[in-house]
Amino acid sequence: MSYLDLDDHKAYQKWVGYKQSRYELRSDSGFSLLNAVEPDGTIPEQSLTNLKTQVSDYNFSLYKMLGPAEDHLAVVKKVGSQMGLQQLDKNLCAREDRITRLSVVENGRPNHYIPYSNKAIGWHTDGYYNPMQQRVQAMVLHCEQPAAAGGENQLLDHEMAYIHLRNENPDFIRALSQPAVMCIPENIENGELLRAQTCSAVFMEEQGHALNMRYSRRKHNIIWSDDVLTQEALDCLDGFLESDSPYHVRYRLNQGEGVMCNNVLHTRTAFTDSAEHKRVYYRARYYNRIEC
Ligand SMILES: O=C(O)CCC(=O)C(=O)O
Numbered sequence: 001m002s003y004l005d006l007d008d009h010k011a012y013q014k015w016v017g018y019k020q021s022r023y024e025l026r027s028d029s030g031f032s033l034l035n036a037v038e039p040d041g042t043i044p045e046q047s048l049t050n051l052k053t054q055v056s057d058y059n060f061s062l063y064k065m066l067g068p069a070e071d072h073l074a075v076v077k078k079v080g081s082q083m084g085l086q087q088l089d090k091n092l093c094a095r096e097d098r099i100t101r102l103s104v105v106e107n108g109r110p111n112h113y114i115p116y117s118n119k120a121i122g123w124h125t126d127g128y129y130n131p132m133q134q135r136v137q138a139m140v141l142h143c144e145q146p147a148a149a150g151g152e153n154q155l156l157d158h159e160m161a162y163i164h165l166r167n168e169n170p171d172f173i174r175a176l177s178q179p180a181v182m183c184i185p186e187n188i189e190n191g192e193l194l195r196a197q198t199c200s201a202v203f204m205e206e207q208g209h210a211l212n213m214r215y216s217r218r219k220h221n222i223i224w225s226d227d228v229l230t231q232e233a234l235d236c237l238d239g240f241l242e243s244d245s246p247y248h249v250r251y252r253l254n255q256g257e258g259v260m261c262n263n264v265l266h267t268r269t270a271f272t273d274s275a276e277h278k279r280v281y282y283r284a285r286y287y288n289r290i291e292c
């Protein structure tokens with residue numbers, strides 16, 4: 001039996017109680033929001049324990065490098081692998097090693113994708129358009145350099161969104177667990193098929209014990225089931241995402257800081273670059289989860 005089983009109220013209530021007790025720890029004075037990483041990307045033992053415990057509790061955790069990195073890309077790779085992340089996603093715009101450098105690109109191919117602009121990005125989980133067999137289950141987002149202004153992220157444990165919806169109406173979970181509730185049309189550029197249409201559920205159970213979420217608040221280019229329940233579930237989810245719940249975390253990454261997560265919901269605000277402060281982030285997406 002699982003807490004994700006809609007008929008198992010006992011397991012569900014126990015899990016909700018557990019999650020809440022873990023969230024209470026975040027306001028303790030000893031709570032470590034930023035966990036140390038060495039400048040070469042090595043994670044000290046105590047830090048690794050903290051990071052893993054936090055990912056197990058909240059599905060995300062933050063780190064901070066103890067000194068300037070020579071090579072941020074190498075750090076991201078190393079940090080990911082110490083968290084047990086190996087299966088990197090291939091992405092249309094990723095460099096050869098499959099980790100994407102995100103910065104404003106004035107000219108060039110990725111120009112029309114929002115991540116490569118200075119625009120805000122709404123609530124989403126990464127790779128919501130990937131084929132099901134290439135589901136993104138974890139990611140690392142790392143700041144090499146913050147913008148001159150703006151570019152803050154919000155993070156929200158997708159399990160808290162699930163709990164909010166299920167408490168409102170368990171049928172919302174049923175609707176959003178339909179295997180084709182969300183369809184992303186194919187991506188064709190200059191007559192070339194870059195990605196076939198993909199349809200999937202929003203909520204799915206992974207390996208019998210973990211929750212994965214595929215979602216984007218973008219209205220453009222997503223076809224949702226048009227039944228009433230799905231629409232109501234989406235309204236309820238939108239309302240929660242736009243609220244200021246105790247589970248929403250707002251944070252602007254400084255140089256050498258990053259987030260590692262089991263693909264939680266996140267956003268970024270718009271930003272302004274200057275000549276000395278051009279925002280550079282790295283984004284690594286993985287097909288496996290951070291297991292603790
Ligand atoms: O630039 C950021 O802060 C986040 C980017 C992001 O969420 C994405 O590219 O999926």
Ligand SMILES: [Fe+2]
Nearest residue numbers: 124125126266
């Ligand atoms: Fe993202």
